Amino acid sequence: MPPVVPFAVVLGTVQDGGFPHVGCACPACERATREPSLRRSVASLGLVTRKGIAVIDATPDFASQTRRLAELAGRSVADPPRALLLTHLHAGHVLGLALMGREAWANTGTPVWATEKCLAFLQRNEPFAALFRDGHLSGRALPLGWDASLDDLVIQPIPVHHRSENGDTVGYRVEGPERSIFYAPDLDSVTPDVIGQIRAADIAILDGTFFRRGELSRTDASAVPHPAIADTMSAVSRIDTKVLFTHLNHTNPGLDPDSRESRAIRAVGMRVAREGEVIELG
Numbered sequence: 001m002p003p004v005v006p007f008a009v010v011l012g013t014v015q016d017g018g019f020p021h022v023g024c025a026c027p028a029c030e031r032a033t034r035e036p037s038l039r040r041s042v043a044s045l046g047l048v049t050r051k052g053i054a055v056i057d058a059t060p061d062f063a064s065q066t067r068r069l070a071e072l073a074g075r076s077v078a079d080p081p082r083a084l085l086l087t088h089l090h091a092g093h094v095l096g097l098a099l100m101g102r103e104a105w106a107n108t109g110t111p112v113w114a115t116e117k118c119l120a121f122l123q124r125n126e127p128f129a130a131l132f133r134d135g136h137l138s139g140r141a142l143p144l145g146w147d148a149s150l151d152d153l154v155i156q157p158i159p160v161h162h163r164s165e166n167g168d169t170v171g172y173r174v175e176g177p178e179r180s181i182f183y184a185p186d187l188d189s190v191t192p193d194v195i196g197q198i199r200a201a202d203i204a205i206l207d208g209t210f211f212r213r214g215e216l217s218r219t220d221a222s223a224v225p226h227p228a229i230a231d232t233m234s235a236v237s238r239i240d241t242k243v244l245f246t247h248l249n250h251t252n253p254g255l256d257p258d259s260r261e262s263r264a265i266r267a268v269g270m271r272v273a274r275e276g277e278v279i280e281l282g
């Protein structure tokens, strides 16, 4: 049976650099190079409303992700998205926007929903600025913490802590007639605000970049602060909300569903999000 509209679809579950990770020769990436079934797309959440599709974050895998979403929605892949919602400006979350221009999709006026600061940066800097100037994209500035309606969904951008050199970072609360999701793929820490958002949603899809602190052996590990899955598991263990992890780094043993770490996540009723999984909201 086709899913009840509106619904969300997990379109990607790994960190900005992909899996296999660009330029990486670690054993996990070498294995995923040899075995296509192990490959994953960059973190993104698709939304299907009664009027069409929308995507949270425009990743480097945007082309295949919008194709998959249109198929699940039972719509033509040629129908332009109702909205492209951005969490922040890091590469894995915006590079797909570049495919909206004349050389690629060449739509007119596809709405980009983002904070005022993020939109201003995109509209001032190439190659994104030209997409707005030439009318392929139109900007919709979202006031932080205010509701915006997207057909039969209510969307609220929630400010979260994450290093933001040129803009700011939000998670999204997506509320359907029956169920709601809190989606926050990039976080520097699980703050009391974030805990409140997790508690208020039926499903939370959270930053699971690293399984444990110290997973990155590089000396710059402190430059990429993310809450470790192991810590988030204990921080949210008493909350009723269904918790799924996304945005996994190639070093994360949670990428292998049979690893000891994946089993430990499932043992507390949480798990890593699965690409292609549908979450009904209606």
Ligand SMILES: [Zn+2]
Pocket (backbone or CB within 6 Å): 015, 016, 090, 092, 093, 185, 186, 247
């Ligand atoms: Zn990211």
Ligand SMILES: [Zn+2]
Pocket (backbone or CB within 6 Å): 021, 024, 025, 026, 027, 028, 029, 030, 250, 251
């Ligand atoms: Zn690797």
Ligand SMILES: [Zn+2]
Pocket (backbone or CB within 6 Å): 088, 090, 162, 186
């Ligand atoms: Zn980021």
